[in-house]
Amino acid sequence: MITRIELAVKPAFPDFEGRKIKNGAHDLGVKTIDKVYSFPVTYLQGELSEANSIKIAGHLLADNVTQDYLINRKFERDTDAKQWSVEITFNRGVTDMVAETTLKGIADLGITGITEAKTAKRYIFIGSLTEEQKSLITEKLLMNKVIEHVLQPGEALFAPHGDDRFNLVHVPLRQANADELLKISRDRDLFLNLEEMKTIQKHFQDIGREPTDVELEMLAQTWSEHCSHKSLTGKIEWEGKVIDNLLKNTIFKVTSELNKPWCVSVFKDNAGIIRFDDEYNICFKVETHNHPSAMEPYGGANTGIGGVIRDPMGTGLGAKPVINTDVFCFGPVDIKYEDLPKGVLHPKRVMQGVVSGVRDYGNRMGIPTSNGSIFFDERYIGNPLVYCGNVGLIPVDKCEKTIVPGDAIIVIGGRTGRDGIHGATASSGELHTESEDTWSGAVQIGNPIVEKKLVDTLMQARDLSLYRAITDCGAGGLSSAIGELAETTGAEIELDKVPLKYHGLSYMEIWISEAQERMVIFVAQDKVEQTLKLFAAEDVEATIIGKTTNDKKIRLFYKGTMVGELDMHFLHKGLPKTIRKAKWEKPVIKEAEFPQPANLGDYVHKILAAPNVCSKEWVIKQYDHEVQGGSALKPLVGAAGDGPGDASITRPRMSSFKAVILANGLNPNYGLIDPYHMATSAIDEALRNVIAVGGSLEQTAILDNFCWGNTDKPDRMGGLVRAANACYDAAKVFETPFISGKDSLNNEYQTENGESIAIPPTLLISAISVMTDARKAVSMDLKEAGNLIYCVGLTKYEMGGSHYFNILGKSSATVPQVDLDGAKKIFTAMSAATDKGLVRACHDCSEGGIGIALAEMAFAGALGAEINLSQLPKEPTTLRDDFALFSESNSRFIVEVQPGKQQQFEKALAGCPFAHIGVVNKDTTLVIRGENGKTLVKEDIYKLKESWQKTLGW
């Protein structure tokens, strides 16, 4: 028996969902809709009396102040009008967390007999619509076919998933020729190349049997780009030499050479760990979730943040997640639908989905999202980038795992389903027009409350020392988690013991499923009982699925039959090193020549309104940045709490003022000119943001996240080699070690005519810095009239990739470079000045240059300012006014200093390029004068603010 309960908003209250759909349809060009009504629907399977169905509807599902309900009937609206009704529900096997909670709520009411629940959404559209418009609205607005479908009359909502039939599959490999090997790789979506397939063939020829399907899958997943980073750790031909392992020769090398005593654990665990105070360390990891977000923005981003939160949770013996950060790259949100390539979601929909996905997961986990950035470029249309990061706090004595034979292997948290099959391998290939269909199984939907319960209980288990090792199930699922954690011992797993969401999964699917919210712990046998009891007390599933062994083999069983046996050494060390070619040629870019435009104030407005500069308040305010009580410098600052802060400061322990500064640097515009300078610029930007808020280079670590095109293509790989070399050079001089990193390659999108569009080379640098006392923080908003304004750092003719030139449609090859030694001197001097309390406000000069930095400081502080560029330290000294105003040279700050501290401040900056360029005024005008005293800019700060806020003021 199925009971259907439909809810409706009472007429006196707004129907937000209906309104959103109506506006969305309008955006799609459908303007004949008068109104949209939305109705949440719940289906319940099982015996249910009328009284009990009323109890469920009235006391659990509906809010009696704002909602009405109907049982087994549908609401009617505007019955005289032309209308269309459609109902959308989740595909089988997709996480339906509201349904799961509903079952719990029904049990709390004391009602038994309900076996399953499912939710749906029904809509009534008032107005006349063509069939074409109906399908447009359905596909572009109401659902994503990867996870949802239109409910059909008579559809079996609770059809069985199939039974657990067991059929052991061997794959004939030993006799296969090259073509057949490649066919096997392709047909099974293994993404293994011929050399790799031959290596596997040889292995099985040597041991004298055919591999099973699960063995092949485990090898493909462990050897995937996503898990092994084989491109960057393989061999690369570059400028006549062979680089054996690029990462080892650049990123890892600089960390090892710097040898900082405060680096606790780098590049070996799920996140890099550095010292925080005597009792705690902090760890930091940033991941990408690009391909899933391209296909299903909400679910992709949702599981992106959910996944990276589990990295600190799975670091050492488990860190408490304390800060989230996220950086997105999207296509332009104002692009017309007709200009989009086939099979691609509109960037606005991608952005709204991604932001909601990160919001709903981060907020529900109770982790503040305090830092981030968004970048728009056309080349991200088919392949958006979603970087998610998490900082964790971990006791100093819980940073190491111990792996010994004989421990129980326990899976904790969520159940395993068919979601996310082949995620690791799929993410290692290019996207194409049919990706939505082909990879539907790879998309996952998160359930943050399952993860929240998990972390709450896990922290108790950790503090009771109940387990000896932990890791998360991410890409590759149990296969990757147990394969890596038990590498030194070996393990035996009984796959039929793994708790499932539903029946019908094969042993292979169980092993490689990437279902969310799962972790694995290794527990000494004498602590198993206590462990299981602890998790049960807070409704977290914990199930013994196997044990560690001592023969360095992984053995998989299903209902007593061995279905797979692999040698750990072959699994982890057997991957052949492919040689990739790399070359880089300087692009030919013509240097633009043009006269200085008349009114530079217009350009200040235009740059402020540019999507990459404008206010991101619409996004930021949807994230909880106050939870956990440690926010000391918020993402938005100033007199009205809406100015763009340079970095966030968070106290991870409420009892102390010691804090963590988070900042990031990213500028793909520069990467198109020269990835080397993009990388040094990104590092400089991340670090100067740390310095701007009052931090220092002391105990500052950085993370690298490369998102690149297909590095099998030599030009893409060449750019990457240059960027990696730059990372080494810059980190070495700044003495800021890399502690963790990740790369996501193959970020290309194949259009219908076979053309491959690569994303711009994109390197995100995330900086984490330990600040001794948060009470020394400096914000970027101007504070008091009469204070002096300084520019610190040298302004050069570096217009390549600048916003000014982009807006003018001009080109330049003069990408901003970093004078590393000079930059370090400036950063060190600025830190000393803020530490002594000599700096009243400080803003980093980045996108848009001095003009934009000043405008932002003025409107954030609700104060005017008058500036003269004639004294500005610049190179050449004859630099034209507009270039001085908008050049994006690195390592510069605009600083506000109280008159009484002028001498001390100038003394602290001795030896650095700097100049007193103006004064803070109590009026609301920003005046900028040029070389000969001529007024270049005279603008009202509130008008400037309006330009800055309107672009994304959704």
Add this chain to the structure above:
Amino acid sequence: MIPGVLVLRAAGSNCDDETKFAFEQAGARADLVHVNRLLNGEVKLENYQILAIPGGFTYGDDISAGKVLANQLKYKLAEKLHQFYNDKKLIIGICNGFQVLVKAGLLPVVDFTAQQTVTLTINDSGKYEDRWVYLKVNDSPCVFTRNSKATLHYPVAHTEGKFVPQDDQTLQYLIDNKLVVFQYISPDGKKPAFPWNPNGSVHDIAGICDPSGRILGLMPHPERNIDPTHSPFWTRNGLAAEGDGLALFKNAVQYFK
């Protein structure tokens, strides 16, 4: 006496640590207790003087905010809560906790059997809002706001914070009985529009108490403004001795002295 605070946790609670910390800073002792331990009798409510239901997304707010935890209180703990209330003890619900209190039948009056008369529903902006707001503290029987400053600065962070009474009589009842403890106001003291009324609450209501003044529910987060660095303006205005929120917790402790 030093009161004991039971900070109630459930799946999805997430302001429990800072609520505990705020009570401890105010001089109380506080324990985090999972609702399962109250339900199975392992922990006894009667051993505490204050029940605090913190912010968060209990059970994901999947059906509506706070609903599932509210039903657990209403259907499984009503008797114990009644006793707790009759013993003249204190109950506070912040954000998700406020949503729980109105849906469980603890606000505006303790009645576990009647229909809910007020609710907290989706913000007028239709989305989650994390913002700092100004609150006017009204004359009320509320224990937590005794001798309070006239205006307070707290952050809000919620999707379902729009306070709605079911009808005009209900609103009038709240006003007549001085149960409207907090109202949103604009920085210049005038009637607030968005964002100063961040959710569109009827009568700008941010928090209410029951007629005894011993049960308080509010959407803004006092526990997020207890330290000098919590204020969004401290880099402009300097460091205060303590944040505006600490006094509320101190009042609760003082009540037992």
